[in-house]
Amino acid sequence: MRRALLAITGLAAGTTALVVLKGAPGTGQAAQDRPVAAAPVAPGGAAAPEPTPGATTPSARPSASAKPTAKPGASRTPAARGGTTARATTAAPRTTTKAPTVTTRTVTGPTVAYRYGSLRVQITLSGSRIVDATGLDMPVGGQEGLRADDVQARYSGSSGEVVAKQSANLNTVSGATYTSTAYKQSLQAALDKA
Structure with a gap:
């Protein structure tokens, strides 16, 4: 007995x-080997609702009246x-940063005297990129004015060669070599200043 x-x-x-x-x-x-994507089945054959990320399930949270039955340290x-356990993952919180403000500034090169007059070049920069260029104080009228107009049309503006090449390494305008050279000199000085 x-x-x-x-x-x-x-x-x-x-x-x-x-x-x-x-x-x-x-x-x-058996529960550990169940695929993560499979929904647990509640008694009665109905699928149990999907747990929301971060929520604790009743089986994972002990009740206030439950007493520990395992040995300390076990x-x-x-x-x-x-x-292995299937664990709900949550995406990291998104941090938004303000885009850096791009400063737009204008730099003017020195006046360069040449055979047919004098000129200076003004460039507009957005950050470190040239977005516009223009020749100032260029000769007007006569043969010198026509040469200056050709140089201005080729180099200046937001779609000119200065913006396209982002440097003073420009092609010389045919028939306006002196004006082209003066423009490039003033432009290079403006770039050095910027």
């Missing part, structure tokens, strides 16, 4: 220890025992 009582008590203690060490119902090996989670 004594042996039977000890055997039953030992069996009950062993079963209790096994249940405690294996974890709560639903966290056994872990009951499958991940701590080397198993």
Whole structure:
């Protein structure tokens, strides 16, 4: 009789220890091997609602009246025992940064005297990029004015060669070599100043 009582008590203690060490119902090996995408099925055959990210499920949160049954230091989670668990992930919070403000500034090169007059070049920069260029104080009228107009048309403006090349390394305008050279000199000085 004594042996039977000890055997039953030992069996009950062993079963209790096994249940405690294996974890709560639903966290056994069968639950661990279930694919993450499969929805858990509630009693009665209906699919259980999907958990929201960051929310704790009732089985994961102990109730206030529940008393710990495991020994201190013993872990009951499958991940701590080397198993894998499906964990809801949340996206990192987005941080918004204000785009850097691009400053637009105007730089004017020195006046360059040449055979047919004098001129200076003014450039507009957005950040470090040239967005516009124009020749100032260029000769007007006569043969010198026509040469200056040709140089202005070729080099200046937001679609001119200065903006396209972003430098003073420009092609010389045919028939306006002196004006082209003076324009490039003033432009280079403006770029150096910028």
